[in-house]
Amino acid sequence: MRHTLPIAPQFYVTAPQPCPYLDGRMERKLFTSLQGENADRLNNSLSQQGFRRSQNVLYRPSCAECSACLSARIDVSRFTPSKSQKRTARRNADLERRATSPWATEDQYDLFRRYLDARHADGGMADMDVFEFAAMIEETPIRSRVIEYMNGSDLVAVSLTDVLEDGLSMVYSFYDPDAPQLSLGTHMILDHIEIARGADLPYVYLGYWVPGSQxxxxxxxxxxxxxxxxxxxxxMRDPDAFRSETHPLSTDPIAEQVANINLPDRRPTRL
Structure with missing residues (x-):
């Protein structure tokens, strides 16, 4: 006899803390753990509903009076590179892409530290040590890859990427801060679009887009x-049409948010 048993993850809310994107605001996240044999199914389902992965956690913004953060993805079939993006692709045509298992290396950490020190010295990850970096890369219960970009023997860019059933999710990426002329961040996104297209995956997930955040x-x-x-x-038709103003009714109550989350079913189990 076959029965389908629902996954019933527990959802929690973080305490408010300063928003990393908009000055003077407090952020709050709704999150659940990602573990067990159904981790891939849960990650796929919640990623399609605006959640993001960080190690063994899936989270989504749930700020009390703000709904500015919007999960963003590129529809590969509708993407056409701009003139500037075409120039970026040509400038980086000689870079070698290497896809590996999610293992942290000293070269990755060295590049990561240089990137943080130059770009996000006051961010929440600024104090991350080598062990925390290794955990960020290696603690994944789902299908993940580290995509490295080499300029000869030099590592110049890295993306930790999850492989979803409908696309690639760029969990975290960093690059050489001393080569702004290469636009390496843009190049990694362009290359992920090509990887997704070659694998017949329709989307590239980019994390959150925040109107008003440079x-x-x-x-x-x-x-x-x-x-x-x-x-x-x-x-996304007109970015200027989106607003980041706060409002006391911006966000539904937590119980209502959780009730509206669609959860996957477990695979049929024989009893």
Whole structure:
């Protein structure tokens, strides 16, 4: 006799802390653990509903009076590179891509430290040591890859990437801060679009886009961008149409948010 048993993960809310994207605001996250034999199914389902992975946790912003953060992904079939993006691809045509298992290396950590010190010295990851870095890379219960980009013998860019059933999720990426002329961050996204296209995967997930945040503004420059809004993915038509103002009714109550999350079913089990 076959029965389908639902996954019933427990959801929690973090304590408010300063927002890393918009000054003067507090962020709060709804999260659940990612573990067990159904981790891939849960990750796929929640990623399609605006969640992101960090090691063994899936999270989504749930700020009390702000809903500015929008999960963003590129529809590969609708992407057309701009003139600037074509120039970036040509400048980096000689880079070698290497896809490896999620193992941390000293070269990766050295590049990571240089990137943080130059770009995010006051960010939440600024004090991350080599052991915490290794945990970020290696603690994954799902199908993940480290995509390295080599300029000869030099490691110049890295992306920790999850392979979802409908796309690639760029969990975290970093690059050589001393080569701004190469636009390595843009190049990694362009290359992931090509990887997804070659694997017949329809989307590249980019994390959160935040109107009003200069840190996140580059994502809106990619055609085919979609944002998760109102419980569905919508094409990004005009970035200036989105607002980041606070409002006491911006976010549904936590219980209502959890009730509206669609959870996957376990695979049929014989009893």
């Amino acid at each position: 840190k996140m503004g580059y994502k809106a420059r990619f055609s085919g961008l979609e944002v998760y809004l109102g419980g569905e993915w919508q094409p």
